Amino acid sequence: MTASDQHRPEIVVGLVATPPDHPALVATRLTAELADRLADQVDADVRWTVRDGWGEVAPRRDGGAEALLDDLAQRRTDERWDVAICLTDLPLHTDRVPLIAQTSTQRRAAMVSLPALGLRQLPTVRAVVPDLVGQLLAGAPGGRRPAPRRTPADLTSRVAAIHRAIGAADAGDVRYVASRVTGRVRLLTGMVRANRPGRALLGLSKLLVGAFGTAAFALTTSTIWQMGDALGGLRLTVIMLLGLTGLVAWLIISHGLWEKPDRHTPAELARMFNLGTILTLALATAVSYVVLFLGTLFAAALLIDASVLEQTLQRPAHTTDYLTLAWIISSLATVGGAIGSGLEDEETVRTAAYGRHPEPSGRHADEER
Template identity: 80%
Template sequence: MSSDDHSEQHRPEIVVGLVATPPDHPAQVAARLAAELADRLAEQVNADVRWTVQQGWGDVSPRRDGGAEALLDDLARRRADENWDVAVCLTDLPLHTDRMPLVAQTSAQRRVAVVSLPALGLRQLRAVRTVVPDLVGRLLTDASDQRVPPADWEPAGLTSRVPAIGRMVGEGHTGELRYVASRLIGRVRLLTGMVRANRPGRALLGLSKLLVGVLGTAAFSLTTSTIWQVGDALGGLRLAVIMLLGLTALVAWLIVAHDLWEKPDRETPAELARMFNVGTILTLTLATAVSYVVLFAGTLLAAALLIDTSVLEQTLKRPVDVTDYLTLAWIISSLATVGGAIGSGLEDEETVRAAAYGYHPEPGGWKDQKDR
């Protein structure tokens, strides 16, 4: 055995548990963070110990009624069962404290911390690379762990390095700390983070059947000269209203037909249900807007290929240019979207329900650390 191996074995070991709950988007972030967390802890906290990072999954449907405290209690039990020194939970639940977005919360007594990924905004992985090592170091220091030399963790340390964190509240000497975002910008960042965590691209793929049907409706509408005349008679304002009504009808019908609306109950507080519903609406709106752009581009290309300028001039009884083809694609795309709202009930239930923020299907292909 080499001297390096011998010295490595005699270095004190600190085991950090990294739990993702639910095991969906948070698991993706946790997997990427775990691959580099030990090196970051050695660099930022203490290089004289062996850092061991163990991953685990939390519940597919984490507790909603107790907020961060419930997550910390569950995580503390998990930490004790797994014999971890400290544990950090990454969650996609939008947490609040005093009606302000909660970014992270630590408990030195329980030796655990929770991080709300949506509150970090769009660049969540970059933020957790900074936040998690700091939280682990603070937990060990506040818990008076002798394996980590005492460090002067400035209260404003994270607030200056992580834009999502507005300020820290709580008593530093007790180790019960909450990192909160600003009331206005923090809420905007929280909503964008929720859409990011909800993966609108997955919702877009879930609407693939609907998009194919709408494209077929648009192709048929191209052959109807009456629609050409209707589009020519309508002004830009009316066309915009028709487009917005079509997109709104599609989003509303998807929510109603597939029961995506989260209702407050004993387990889901009203504030959390509202946040879930806003996240679902924003995700579906973004997915349907992208679908509309694809539909518009496809309709415009088809119109340019199929409708000769002379034919369109004969129908409209005036010279035409490229704006007429744009108007034609606009009216047909909007009408086809309204028709697509009716056909959205044909979508696969599971793929559409994935767009609901509070819905997390049982994952496949992954196995929890504690089940191995």
């Protein structure tokens, strides 16, 4: 710290990730650069200090954004921060539209719902958090008010997908929401992003091993070759979709991933959790299916000579016959994969449930790109 820095007033910004799973990855990246961004966008004449921390693994669900802001305000007071920002992966709504962010100048706190930002969460957070901090400081009663180089930007001018809605006037609340249609689509894709489908894919390794075992056995059965030749593209597509749907349903039922509404979880939030779980598992199983298909195709081309296939089909063999063979075998093998999924570690599979987060064992070393 230089001598000039010591004479500048210090403003401490708290950045809280709740739950400490995907939001912690975003917060870690943002913390490293937020002070410079605040100096550039809010005020260069103060000394910015950014503190990051974890929130609850299972934050309160029934109170929505207000509960988060209340908890955040208490955390800000306890830690003696000037303002506090919460990053959460809870899919929040207000008036049946996705809630992106909410500020409260009385509490000197703001929250950002990462799923509502869609796929490009980190770039959007980089753009909006400095403006949220500026708005909180400019409107805080009796607090230090920096003289920003410009009036704190309204988020609607920074991100086209964000719309402004006034909250409780007496609390100085401002809500930022998404559109009803495209905002819901962005929210669902953001939920899948926040749920880290790559983790679900890696966690279902035994499922893929079981499916490969079933596929290896089916490759040696000439009846399957004839069945694939007899079925058309439409029926093969239906078989594939039924297999994938059955696998996702089996994973949800056998591992208890379905979220039920209760006094702690409103029905709307439970529906969003279940949609996030279904989409995450659907993406993970679809990627597993592609891997299985390519592996089966390679094995069929390597092990089944064209003359043997022609003898069984009683006609010349073509490349499309190998593709069809890999297609039907992969679809049938997903049933064997469902059996393999029963051997997975329960906690590993349950991390695919959107409403469940693993207990953190230490700081995340992963980085979001």
